[in-house]
Amino acid sequence: MxxxxxxxxxxxxxxxxxxxxxxxxxxxxxxxxxxGLDSIDSIEIIVGLEDLFGVDxxxxxxxxxxxxxxxxxxxxxxxxx
Amino acid sequence: xxxxxxxCVVTGLGLVxxxxxxxxxxxxxxxxxxxxxxxxxxxxxxxxxxxxxxxxALTDEELCSEKYDRTTLLCIKAAGEALADSGLxxxxxxxxxxxxxxxxxxxxxxxxxxxxxxxxxxxETCKDDILRxxxxxxxxxxxxxxxxxxxxxxxxxxxxxxxxSLAGACDMIRSGKADVFVAGGCDSFSSLAYAxxxxxxxxxxxxxxxxxxxxxxxxGEGSGxxxxxxxxxxVARDAKxxxxxxxxGVSSDAYHITAPRPDGEGQMSAIRRAAYNSGVDLSExxxxxxxxxxxSKNDEAEFLSLKTLFGNRPELAVSSTKSMNGHCLGAAGxxxxxxxxxxxxxxxxxxxxGYSAEDIEALKEKSGGIGxxxxxxQAKELNVCMSNSFAFGGNNASIVFSKEPRDVKGISNTAxxxxxxxxxxxxTKDEGASDYRADVSPEVFKKHEVKSAFLRKLDRFSxxxxxxxxxxxxxxxIKVDDTxxxxxxxxxxxxxxxxxxxxxxxxxxxxKGIENGSAFMFPNTVYNAAGGYLSIFTGIRxxxxxxxxxxxxxxxxxxxxxxxxxxxxxxxxxxxxxxxLTDIEHDLYENAGYxxxxxxxxxxxxxxxxxxxxxxxxRGSKKYAQIAGYATARHSVPYGIAGGTGEALVRAIEEAIAxxxxxxxxxxxxxxxxxxxxxxxxxxxxxxxxxxxxGIEIRNVREDSGEARAASAALSLARAAEDMKDSGSxxxxxxxxxxxxxxxxxxxKKA
Numbered sequence: 001m002x003x004x005x006x007x008x009x010x011x012x013x014x015x016x017x018x019x020x021x022x023x024x025x026x027x028x029x030x031x032x033x034x035x036g037l038d039s040i041d042s043i044e045i046i047v048g049l050e051d052l053f054g055v056d057x058x059x060x061x062x063x064x065x066x067x068x069x070x071x072x073x074x075x076x077x078x079x080x081x
Numbered sequence: 082x083x084x085x086x087x088x089c090v091v092t093g094l095g096l097v098x099x100x101x102x103x104x105x106x107x108x109x110x111x112x113x114x115x116x117x118x119x120x121x122x123x124x125x126x127x128x129x130x131x132x133x134x135x136x137x138a139l140t141d142e143e144l145c146s147e148k149y150d151r152t153t154l155l156c157i158k159a160a161g162e163a164l165a166d167s168g169l170x171x172x173x174x175x176x177x178x179x180x181x182x183x184x185x186x187x188x189x190x191x192x193x194x195x196x197x198x199x200x201x202x203x204x205e206t207c208k209d210d211i212l213r214x215x216x217x218x219x220x221x222x223x224x225x226x227x228x229x230x231x232x233x234x235x236x237x238x239x240x241x242x243x244x245x246s247l248a249g250a251c252d253m254i255r256s257g258k259a260d261v262f263v264a265g266g267c268d269s270f271s272s273l274a275y276a277x278x279x280x281x282x283x284x285x286x287x288x289x290x291x292x293x294x295x296x297x298x299x300x301g302e303g304s305g306x307x308x309x310x311x312x313x314x315x316v317a318r319d320a321k322x323x324x325x326x327x328x329x330g331v332s333s334d335a336y337h338i339t340a341p342r343p344d345g346e347g348q349m350s351a352i353r354r355a356a357y358n359s360g361v362d363l364s365e366x367x368x369x370x371x372x373x374x375x376x377s378k379n380d381e382a383e384f385l386s387l388k389t390l391f392g393n394r395p396e397l398a399v400s401s402t403k404s405m406n407g408h409c410l411g412a413a414g415x416x417x418x419x420x421x422x423x424x425x426x427x428x429x430x431x432x433x434x435g436y437s438a439e440d441i442e443a444l445k446e447k448s449g450g451i452g453x454x455x456x457x458x459q460a461k462e463l464n465v466c467m468s469n470s471f472a473f474g475g476n477n478a479s480i481v482f483s484k485e486p487r488d489v490k491g492i493s494n495t496a497x498x499x500x501x502x503x504x505x506x507x508x509t510k511d512e513g514a515s516d517y518r519a520d521v522s523p524e525v526f527k528k529h530e531v532k533s534a535f536l537r538k539l540d541r542f543s544x545x546x547x548x549x550x551x552x553x554x555x556x557x558x559i560k561v562d563d564t565x566x567x568x569x570x571x572x573x574x575x576x577x578x579x580x581x582x583x584x585x586x587x588x589x590x591x592x593k594g595i596e597n598g599s600a601f602m603f604p605n606t607v608y609n610a611a612g613g614y615l616s617i618f619t620g621i622r623x624x625x626x627x628x629x630x631x632x633x634x635x636x637x638x639x640x641x642x643x644x645x646x647x648x649x650x651x652x653x654x655x656x657x658x659x660x661x662l663t664d665i666e667h668d669l670y671e672n673a674g675y676x677x678x679x680x681x682x683x684x685x686x687x688x689x690x691x692x693x694x695x696x697x698x699x700r701g702s703k704k705y706a707q708i709a710g711y712a713t714a715r716h717s718v719p720y721g722i723a724g725g726t727g728e729a730l731v732r733a734i735e736e737a738i739a740x741x742x743x744x745x746x747x748x749x750x751x752x753x754x755x756x757x758x759x760x761x762x763x764x765x766x767x768x769x770x771x772x773x774x775x776g777i778e779i780r781n782v783r784e785d786s787g788e789a790r791a792a793s794a795a796l797s798l799a800r801a802a803e804d805m806k807d808s809g810s811x812x813x814x815x816x817x818x819x820x821x822x823x824x825x826x827x828x829x830k831k832a
Contacts, residue, residue: 017601018537020523036534040339043282043600 088312093167095159098303099135135301135407151269180231184242184266186411188216212721221821237608241472243414248329265306266415276598289375291401301407305415330354334475345386351477373401388449474613502557502690517683517787546611549686570624574634631819635794652696658795659686679757683787704832705802710741715823737826752797
């Protein structure tokens with residue numbers, strides 16, 4: 001996993017979605033009990049990742065939104081350098 | 082005051098929206114199925130995926146020659162038409178008995194946009210724009226414009242506000258607080274709402290298509306105004322009567338801040354409550370003007386609610402006029418009320434437009450045997466009609482109009498109500514700090530088992546409200562569960578609402594473009610989000626209303642709460658006064674020139690648990706005090722003038738004393754509102770010396786928590802209640818003032 005991308009995603013989630021930084025691990029389940037994100041948050045995540053990396057996640061599968069780790073993997077795979 | 086059941090009738094109509102500049106031209110369009118939806122002109126939408134809007138053709142100057150925010154101007158236009166239509170001769174009327182109650186969602190958003198755009202572009206900002214920002218200003222502006230001196234209120238429950246304001250007008254007429262109300266709703270087109278719904282992907286690319294393609298809303302603007310008056314008053318002046326306003330129902334989903342409950346339970350609860358309060362059976366309803374926004378979530382839930390309650394009744398007509406004039410947010414309910422009454426007058430149902438032949442076939446499948454009216458108006462005799470509005474925050478409102486009077490539920494002004502719980506969140510002032518700030522850190526919420534997954538969604542205003550609500554319920558020993566959730570309601574009074582979140586959202590739109598609104602922040606920009614979160618967290622499913630009306634809204638909330646209990650809607654009410662303080666608000670108050678005279682700002686939320694005698698007895702509740710009497714009075718002064726006339730304050734105090742059935746001398750302590758602004762302090766001093774010739778002990782909560790506005794107003798009553806629990810005082814009073822010349826007073830009696 002690309003640490004630099006993961007750190008940027010974490011910072012984005014903390015800022016945009018006001019998730020307490022100390023409760024957010026790279027493997028925290030974003031849409032489950034841990035962090036409790038919902039559909040509005042997923043819109044923000046899509047916009048945030050587009051802003052940061054130019055990666056469009058709209059329409060991509062739920063499995064990519066599971067955690068910072070899966071988001072990072074998606075960005076790594078779809079980022080155009 | 083004696084118990085009374087009063088008929089409320091509609092005697093005047095006014096309307097301005099994308100369909101036309103007055104009620105007749107709007108109706109002509111609506112009943113011929115003509116759409117007012119076009120490409121947006123108010124601002125550029127080139128960077129957005131949608132470009133549609135339903136805007137009013139008239140410019141600000143064409144609406145009214147005075148300088149107000151566009152939301153106020155739209156209302157002045159519609160209110161002027163409604164007053165003229167009603168034939169009220171204001172020269173002959175007692176203007177103190179003519180009130181103004183308006184619903185709004187976005188308030189002065191256009192002025193917020195202008196102020197911060199000026200600031201962003203390095204231009205000089207205009208102080209007047211600050212005074213045009215709050216929703217609190219609107220009803221007072223309209224009352225001032227027409228020289229009306231009755232009670233005002235701004236109902237700020239987002240897209241249900243326009244319907245709830247009509248219900249509020251009837252409540253206040255039935256409880257004897259006014260003879261006539263200019264009642265309705267208003268909202269201007271705004272980048273705030275456009276960017277917000279765009280961020281949520283809730284805008285339709287084409288004109289909205291309710292109960293059909295359901296792929297999003299089209300935002301509109303406008304104002305609908307009804308003149309509602311007591312039947313006795315209307316008959317005495319030989320007025321023409323369009324219809325009766327029977328009863329209304331308000332409920333909370335307690336589910337999600339933007340999405341409706343998929344099972345439609347909250348919507349059905351509001352509809353059932355409305356029918357019950359109206360004395361009508363659901364089978365008697367001839368036409369429903371549906372909420373019908375055109376989002377998939379709304380339309381699915383609403384189809385389900387309607388099918389469950391009215392299924393297989395082809396004789397029931399249903400339509401969504403939003404297909405023609407867009408979703409006018411806080412104005413929607415009032416605009417739809419005007420169109421519904423026009424429908425009754427004409428004996429015609431306005432259609433939902435935009436169906437192809439194929440769509441009509443599909444509608445037959447989805448309609449559950451209900452007579453949805455598509456594309457063309459339908460001739461039909463209409464005797465009983467309903468209009469529904471559902472909002473962010475999970476608020477649902479339903480109201481019933483009828484050609485004939487019914488046995489409506491009245492309000493018992495004499496039913497005793499007790500304060501049985503108090504929750505206080507107030508600020509502290511650190512050494513060297515310029516104001517009082519409250520602690521709403523996550524640690525505070527952890528004590529109450531509020532999970533951070535929930536808490537992170539809330540803005541500061543919602544934090545304050547939630548915390549005080551939880552503490553008040555705990556103090557009263559109330560656990561909300563399925564057995565009592567429908568019998569508990571919420572009233573929140575505020576001066577400035579969630580202004581920080583609104584400004585931060587707007588700044589982002591100004592800096593990054595209308596296509597870059599924050600989907601996360603947008604739900605918090607509606608004033609009633611805090612009440613929504615409180616209901617979601619606690620599970621409270623009853624009445625839920627937020628009133629923006631200057632500082633005194635914190636005390637006015639208690640009066641609304643008492644009315645909800647005395648109507649029989651709820652057994653227990655949470656009455657909250659709340660206002661937040663951040664650097665954004667501090668700057669706005671400073672730039673408006675209010676902080677010069679030694680005023681120290683504060684923030685907080687104070688919730689009082691009000692309970693019927695029956696419920697308190699059943700629960701064995703501890704009683705702080707009894708609500709013995711209350712009153713609100715006003716005399717117009719321009720919004721933003723720190724002061725007003727002492728006459729209205731004296732009137733509020735005297736009427737509250739009379740309502741309590743006591744004399745001024747019976748009251749031993751007065752909680753006042755002096756805050757360092759000399760004109761205000763003088764008004765209080767003059768009124769006190771006029772009423773209490775021998776003086777009275779005055780206490781002031783601002784001394785140790787600052788001018789926390791609506792929170793201070795509610796805190797005054799809470800402190801009085803706490804003082805009385807432990808002292809021998811038989812009666813105490815709290816008074817408060819609000820910008821625009823409005824005052825409230827409440828008398829407590831030892832329980």
